[in-house]
Amino acid sequence: MAGKPIHRGQTPSQTVGPFYALGLTPRESGYEYSSLFGASTIRTETRGERIRIVGRVLDGEGTPIDDAMIELWQADADGRYRHAAGSSEDPRRPDPTFSGFARAGTGITPDRSFVFRTIKPGGAADGQAPHVILMIFMRGGLNHLYTRLYFADEAAANGSDPVLSAVPEERRPTLIAQREETADGVVYRFDIHMQGAHETVFFDV
Amino acid sequence: MTVKRYYPRDWESHPPLIHPDYKSTRLRGPTRPLLPLNPGTGELTGPAFDPSILAPLDHDLTRNAARNGEPLGERIVLGGRVLDENLQPVSGTLVEIWQANAAGRYAHRVDQHDAPLDPNFFGAGRGVTDAEGRYCFRTIKPGAYPWGNHDNAWRPNHIHFSVLGPAVATRLVTQMYFPGDPLLDLDPIFLAVPAGARERLIAGFSMELTEPGIALGYRFDIVLRGGRSTPEDL
Numbered sequence: 001m002a003g004k005p006i007h008r009g010q011t012p013s014q015t016v017g018p019f020y021a022l023g024l025t026p027r028e029s030g031y032e033y034s035s036l037f038g039a040s041t042i043r044t045e046t047r048g049e050r051i052r053i054v055g056r057v058l059d060g061e062g063t064p065i066d067d068a069m070i071e072l073w074q075a076d077a078d079g080r081y082r083h084a085a086g087s088s089e090d091p092r093r094p095d096p097t098f099s100g101f102a103r104a105g106t107g108i109t110p111d112r113s114f115v116f117r118t119i120k121p122g123g124a125a126d127g128q129a130p131h132v133i134l135m136i137f138m139r140g141g142l143n144h145l146y147t148r149l150y151f152a153d154e155a156a157a158n159g160s161d162p163v164l165s166a167v168p169e170e171r172r173p174t175l176i177a178q179r180e181e182t183a184d185g186v187v188y189r190f191d192i193h194m195q196g197a198h199e200t201v202f203f204d205v
Numbered sequence: 206m207t208v209k210r211y212y213p214r215d216w217e218s219h220p221p222l223i224h225p226d227y228k229s230t231r232l233r234g235p236t237r238p239l240l241p242l243n244p245g246t247g248e249l250t251g252p253a254f255d256p257s258i259l260a261p262l263d264h265d266l267t268r269n270a271a272r273n274g275e276p277l278g279e280r281i282v283l284g285g286r287v288l289d290e291n292l293q294p295v296s297g298t299l300v301e302i303w304q305a306n307a308a309g310r311y312a313h314r315v316d317q318h319d320a321p322l323d324p325n326f327f328g329a330g331r332g333v334t335d336a337e338g339r340y341c342f343r344t345i346k347p348g349a350y351p352w353g354n355h356d357n358a359w360r361p362n363h364i365h366f367s368v369l370g371p372a373v374a375t376r377l378v379t380q381m382y383f384p385g386d387p388l389l390d391l392d393p394i395f396l397a398v399p400a401g402a403r404e405r406l407i408a409g410f411s412m413e414l415t416e417p418g419i420a421l422g423y424r425f426d427i428v429l430r431g432g433r434s435t436p437e438d439l
Contacts, residue, residue: 009215009290015227018313019303019313020365022303036301204214204242
């Protein structure tokens with residue numbers, strides 16, 4: 001397979017389609033094929049406050065979308081990322097029991113929610129408020145979308161976050177997850193609105 | 206830690222967020238412009254991946270779901286390289302694929318197309334690129350299938366690809382098509398891509414990858430965003 005590559009422009013994006021579960025979330029979707037990534041980032045030993053991130057993805061008519069997939073990427077409890085290219089020599093080594101990455105489909109629960117089991121991230125050394133990056137894929141999504149989830153109980157850090165501050169004030173609430181204490185632990189609610197008055201802010205990352 | 210600053214997503218290469226001919230985009234594509242983002246550490250890093258968790262047959266879709274025989278259809282070898290815009294190989298990255306069977310039916314319960322399932326074919330596989338960015342799968346050529354987008358609509362033969370790349374910023378999900386498919390000129394998903402970039406989604410027939418007596422070969426190279434390395438105090 002030697003030889004010159006055929007081109008050098010970016011390969012165009014295409015939709016993940018309605019059947020992505022076969023390749024990307026097979027086990028969670030009830031198929032007899034292993035999943036490389038589930039909806040949890042944590043193990044028993046992982047440090048940090050256990051939380052669930054729960055939300056729905058709503059289309060322009062407010063209908064919950066049942067064939068979206070969300071990917072989550074975040075820092076550990078100390079604000080460190082377990083980077084693919086990171087060096088193990090780094091004295092600021094991230095929590096080795098924490099993957100930082102998870103996938104969840106919306107077609108699994110009856111109310112079409114995605115549910116992540118993770119920990120609340122610390123603030124990273126880049127000076128940004130604690131946040132979680134979400135990538136959103138779906139049938140009808142020709143490109144995946146990037147957004148950020150911030151935490152409602154981090155008002156001070158949110159107030160000085162450079163990314164959040166650059167978002168028009170009236171749209172900032174679309175990026176802030178609300179904390180709920182439930183019998184099963186802490187839940188942050190984060191609905192994603194594709195269109196409409198509450199259209200979520202998506203970033204050109 | 207060393208991270209890269211990535212070149213921007215090239216919107217001359219990617220489809221728009223709403224392409225009305227592809228009906229599902231109308232209520233699902235955002236209507237407001239994407240906001241520019243000065244990336245933080247999170248966008249410039251990405252998940253580590255341990256190749257030891259792959260199963261031995263993950264790259265061979267003709268065998269990884271076999272129950273009592275071989276899947277029906279035309280066997281193919283599908284290989285290529287994952288590169289960045291600087292033409293540097295992207296090594297050690299995860300490539301995941303999924304597809305319909307030879308009859309044009311997915312093993313997914315939502316797919317109700319009246320074409321047979323194949324008990325020996327699931328239609329998903331995965332692999333990790335080597336030091337030169339190469340990946341290689343063996344699979345079955347997928348069939349075309351009808352869909353409800355418009356009257357008498359058919360998807361061209363295609364295989365779905367997901368590539369993690371080195372960082373969140375380089376994530377890519379796409380579809381690979383086959384050369385000479387007459388349905389390409391009629392497919393709103395393919396046609397949503399700007400004309401000058403469409404051919405990048407079409408695999409090339411490859412005698413080099415063809416295995417004598419076994420399977421025709423197709424080559425599909427994937428180019429992710431490139432960037433400049435900048436040591437930073439993260």
